[in-house]
Amino acid sequence: MIDFRYHLVSIVAVFLALAVGIVLGTTLLQEPAVKSAQELTGWFTKTNEELRTQIDTLQGREAGNDSFISTVTPDLVAAELTGQQVVLIETPGSSTAMREAAQQVLAQAGAEVTGRVTFGEKFVDPKGRGVLDGLVNRLKPANMIFPATATSWDRASALLAATLVTNDQAQSGTPNAATADVLSTFEAGGLLTTEGDPAKRATLAVVFAPEKPYEGEPAETLTGALVSVADGFDAGGKGAVVAGLAAAPAGDVITAIRDEGEISKRVSTVDTADMPVGRIGIVYALREQLSGRAGHYGMGAGASAPVPSVTSPTPSPTPESGS
Incomplete structure (x- = not known):
């Protein structure tokens, strides 16, 4: 999710630059065109800021989750x-x-x-x-x-x-x-x-x-x-x-x-x-x-769950071959 939002922010930035270029490079500097471009630029700027705020929030939540999991890992895997x-x-x-x-x-x-x-x-x-x-x-x-x-x-x-x-x-x-x-x-x-x-x-x-x-x-x-x-x-x-x-x-x-x-x-x-x-x-x-x-x-294609279920192991009945 975070990677996708980064891509989205990049796309927004491209469109923002395009909008600014339109404003600076147009030869028809009529009031309606200028006003429309300014409004579009403002919308892109606001959207960009909102997306960056969302990214920061998601990164903070991810860091918090990772920190907690790292803390409890020794207990979860012990023995x-x-x-x-x-x-x-x-x-x-x-x-x-x-x-x-x-x-x-x-x-x-x-x-x-x-x-x-x-x-x-x-x-x-x-x-x-x-x-x-x-x-x-x-x-x-x-x-x-x-x-x-x-x-x-x-x-x-x-x-x-x-x-x-x-x-x-x-x-x-x-x-x-x-x-x-x-x-x-x-x-x-x-x-x-x-x-x-x-x-x-x-x-x-x-x-x-x-x-x-x-x-x-x-x-x-x-x-x-x-x-x-x-x-x-x-x-x-x-x-x-x-x-x-x-x-x-x-x-x-x-x-x-x-x-x-x-x-x-x-x-x-x-x-x-x-x-x-x-x-x-x-x-x-x-x-x-x-x-x-x-x-x-994991989380990729073909994954059935984030991690295996925790169950009591049963010895394999065929130790002569691999699992």
């Missing part, structure tokens, strides 16, 4: 993720500030962040598909079989998920010996960087979507690569949540996931990760994933 390990996945174009704020709330929820993996642009670049395939074929365990329809990013994500997450609570916090060289090799190839100790496998993953949708001819491929990442980590662990901002459909990762029939049933999304309520939504969505359910939350 929601106790005993769970979470790995944080940053994608090209995602917000570091958004990730840091979410990480703080995850800690308040009792989760242990094993580490952070930041994908570089080289990972999603369609031109590097051959390199990606070569690394996966060289590093994957012999018993890792991919579907015939798997894309390069499907395969890479499955291998990385086997390295970074697990759906077996007893295995969490321990490295996967079968994929010991994966992270170091991907790092050496400039595909990703790490911080912390993500090789000590987590049970859950939070993937931070780019702030802006991809554009141009490769947008669909780039978006698809990140959808593969989210789906792979969901399948490899106890669940995954993609966090970001509500954005236009073209090139938007969250919208792409919500539009993917099968993936949308498994991977959760939160499109208000820049807001205090969205960070609570991430915690609740992860808790929901532990129960074997997925949902889509």
